[in-house]
Amino acid sequence: DSGVTQTPKHLITATGQRVTLRCSPRSGDLSVYWYQQSLDQGLQFLIQYYNGEERAKGNILERFSAQQFPDLHSELNLSSLELGDSALYFCASSVGLIPNTIYFGEGSWLTVV
Amino acid sequence: GENVEQHPSTLSVQEGDSAVIKCTYSDSASNYFPWYKQELGKGPQLIIDIRSNVGEKKDQRIAVTLNKTAKHFSLHITETQPEDSAVYFCAASGEFGNEKLTFGTGTRLTIIP
Numbered sequence: 001d002s003g004v005t006q007t008p009k010h011l012i013t014a015t016g017q018r019v020t021l022r023c024s025p026r027s028g029d030l031s032v033y034w035y036q037q038s039l040d041q042g043l044q045f046l047i048q049y050y051n052g053e054e055r056a057k058g059n060i061l062e063r064f065s066a067q068q069f070p071d072l073h074s075e076l077n078l079s080s081l082e083l084g085d086s087a088l089y090f091c092a093s094s095v096g097l098i099p100n101t102i103y104f105g106e107g108s109w110l111t112v113v
Numbered sequence: 114g115e116n117v118e119q120h121p122s123t124l125s126v127q128e129g130d131s132a133v134i135k136c137t138y139s140d141s142a143s144n145y146f147p148w149y150k151q152e153l154g155k156g157p158q159l160i161i162d163i164r165s166n167v168g169e170k171k172d173q174r175i176a177v178t179l180n181k182t183a184k185h186f187s188l189h190i191t192e193t194q195p196e197d198s199a200v201y202f203c204a205a206s207g208e209f210g211n212e213k214l215t216f217g218t219g220t221r222l223t224i225i226p
Contacts, residue, residue: 043216
């Protein structure tokens with residue numbers, strides 16, 4: 001158990017809908033990262049927050065947004081969902097910035113039908 | 114941006130033999146190179162990492178080597194065991210202030226009993 005908690009573990013929703021994925025980082029970790037894993041794309045970096053502020057941005061679609069709250073938990077919002085958004089979404093956390101070790105959660109499986 | 118290539122995509126070895134997975138990266142400023150193991154249905158777990166001021170690092174049956182001149186690094190697993198079967202990812206990250214961790218596309222390692 002990495003100490004990073006993600007909910008929900010599985011989610012099935014229809015195209016056009018909006019979902020929110022939640023992440024609680026390890027106790028004491030200030031950085032939160034979101035990654036998308038699909039069969040043909042590997043692990044794609046979406047976005048990173050550090051102590052409540054956006055720190056780095058990857059290939060995150062405009063339909064997606066995220067935030068980190070004062071208690072350091074984070075949420076990833078996915079809207080206007082398309083079939084291609086079906087993937088495993090991972091949250092990860094680290095004490096500080098890279099090259100501190102990044103610990104991954106178990107992921108949230110999103111299926112868009 | 115950083116590009117990480119990983120080979121092979123699949124690897125099967127007899128139990129007890131060694132396994133080697135290789136990665137190359139494009140950004141010469143990268144200085145942190147972790148390796149993650151992902152078991153079925155779980156999040157990636159850090160197994161070993163190396164920083165650019167070190168050429169080799171070992172942890173029991175696992176070792177990582179880094180050649181900064183050639184911009185490649187490798188994972189070596191000796192005396193393989195069935196529990197080593199998993200997908201392995203290499204990753205690279207740059208200097209402080211460039212926190213994006215770029216992953217390779219993964220190697221599915223199968224240990225044959």
